[in-house]
Structure formats: C-alpha cells, structure tokens
Amino acid sequence: MKHYDLQLLGAVGFLMLAGLTNLFSADSVLFHKQLIWVAVAAAAIFILPALNLKAFFSYRWVILGIYLSALFLLVAAYFFAPVVANTKSWLIFGLSGQGGFQIQPSEFVKVALIILFSSFFAVKHVSIKRTGIVIASFVYFILPAALVLIQPDLGTTLILFAIWFGYLLVSEIPIRSLIFMFLLFCVVAAAGWSFGLADYQKDRIIALFNPDYDPLGVNYSVIQSKIAIGSAGLFGKGFRQGTQTQLGFLPEKGNDFAFAAFTEEWGLLGGAALLAVFTFLVYRILVIGLSSDNNFSKLAALGTAIMLLAHFTINVGSNLGLFPVVGVSFPFLSYGGSNLLTTAILIGIIQNTAKRRSGF
Helix, strand or coil: CCCCCHHHHHHHHHHHHHHHHHHHHHCHHHHHHHHHHHHHHHHHHHHHHHCCHHHHCCCHHHHHHHHHHHHHHHHHHHHHCCCECCECCCEEECCCCCCCEEECHHHHHHHHHHHHHHHHHHHHHHHCCCHHHHHHHHHHHHHHHHHHHCCCCHHHHHHHHHHHHHHHHHCCCCHHHHHHHHHHHHHHHHHHHHHCCCHHHHHHHHHHCCCCCCCCCCCHHHHHHHHHHHCCCCCCCCCCCCHHHHCCCCCCCCCCCHHHHHHHHHHHHHHHHHHHHHHHHHHHHHHHHHCCCCHHHHHHHHHHHHHHHHHHHHHHHHHCCCCCCCCCCCCCCCCCHHHHHHHHHHHHHHHHHHHHHCCC
16 A cells, blocks of 8 residues: 555545445435445556556557547447437446446546547657647547537537647647637537537526526526535535435436535535545646656646546536536546546556556
C-alpha cells in the first residue's frame, strides 16, 4: 500500500462511500447492485498499478485495438441494444431479469479516447499547427461521438467533445485552427440537433432557458432538485429523512440527481464536503500526471481530469438548473456500473503512474 498514492485512494474511497450511503438511503435495490460494481472497480484500482502499463501502451496496435474495440461495442449497441429509457445505450448479456447484466459501451469509449489521444498528442503535439493533424484528431472523436449521438445520448456526446477539445487546448493549437475546429463542431452539432436528438432531448434544452415551461413535465425534475437542495439547510434533514427523496418527488435520485438527494439529507455542509473532496481528487490526478517522466502519462492524467470535470460541471449544473438534464452522472456518487468501472480504470492508470514515480 505504501507505493500507492494514499491521498488519491482516500478521495476515491470517500466518494465511493458517499455514493453507497446515498444509494442505501434512496434505493436499496440499486445499492446492492452497486456493491458488486464497487468491488470490481476497487479490484481494477489495485490491480492496474501492478502491471507494466508503460510497456503495454507503447505498442500502437494496442492503442488502436482498444479504440476499435470500443467502436465495435457502439456498433453492436446500435443493432442489438434494446430501447431503455428512450435510448439504445445498453448491451444486455444473459436473460434480462434472470441474472443477466448490462454494460454501457459509450462509457468505455471515454477510456479509449483518453488512451488514444494521450498517445496521439504525446507525439503529434509538436506538429499541431498542421491542419491535417487537427483534422485527424477530429475524426478520432467524431466517429464514436456520432454513434453515441444516434442512440441518442447527448450527455455522453458532450463528454467526448470536452475530452477532445481539452486535448486541443493543452496541445498549444493555434487560435485560428481552434476556431476552425469549433465552427466545424458547431456545424456537426446543428446536424445532430436536426437528425440526432429526440424531441424530449430538445425539450430539455429549450426548458433550460424557460424555467417556467412545463413544470409538471420536462422541467419537473429540475424543480424538485432545486427544492431538495434549497430546503436542505446547513446540516440537512438527516439520513433517510429527505422529503423530496423519500416521498418520491425527486426522480432519478440515485442517478442524475444523486447530488441533490445527497445534499438534501446531509445539508449544504455535506454537499460542500463532497465538492471539496472531488476537487482534491482532480488536484491529485494533475499533480501525479505533471510529475510523470513521459508525455503519455501526463496527458492521460490530464484527460482523466478533463473527463471528471466535465461530468461534474454538467451534473451539478443540471441539478441546479444551470444546464439541461442530459443523463450525465456524478463520478463515484451516481449509480452506474459501467461509469464506475471506466472511471476506476482511469484511476488505476493514474495509480500506475504514481507507483512508477516512486521507483516501483
């Protein structure tokens, strides 16, 4: 244990415990399911640092293999995934309801893109001024993003965009090229609005700019979230005492609105503690990455931080009514096995960097 970054482990452990506590209060069924995923995620966090990942990721065919495998899962989801919550996002293995389990391929794409872009920009950042390099990075991004958008899953598409755009920003891309790529994305986004988004997703975006629009429909969840947070007080209403959460007014209390449910019962102090630990987690990831001796590890840490911050910003923003509700989770707090596992894989990679930094 002494060769692991204990501060990073402590932050992850706190957030996982907060997530399990919140689920135990909000939904006992989801709590027991999440327990299994927490065990798998913890195994990934402790096993990955023991592997020689530096040598593993030095092979280009490994990087491309991970990326192409993620694309394959997205294509499989498009053809074989059942419609769940208006999207075709989950592949179900086994008999549904009889011991089967499901995974969300779009979550694994985040890891694949971070690994791919870390390898790509570690070498190509010196020639980032060439338009061809920027366009190549855009192609790597847009292929999975398009497959995710047609599911339709706007939230994950935005996360993938944040990862790609974040890598461009730190690669010292010329402003002219940055503007060009942003405009290109806007064109693609406009096409996505017309052909990729479902009507209910468009309504959520429209509702963001009109809080009084359809209070019993599209705006209902955000209104209940605001009530839950606003009525929490400094110390909260107590464990399993949240009115909005326990009486069923707050929808998706274990997923999209886990932060609102947690804050209602643990108060503004509890919510602030959650945000402080999350901020510290991102800080430790950046510290470990910046102290690494190679560009791949530095960029992998940076990509992980970008992904976590994008999740945090969109999720908490939607809980406060600042962003539309697009199904983006709060890392480690919200229910979701695929998201928890993929985030744990990235933490395991960061821990691998920390272990190598200490000479082991």
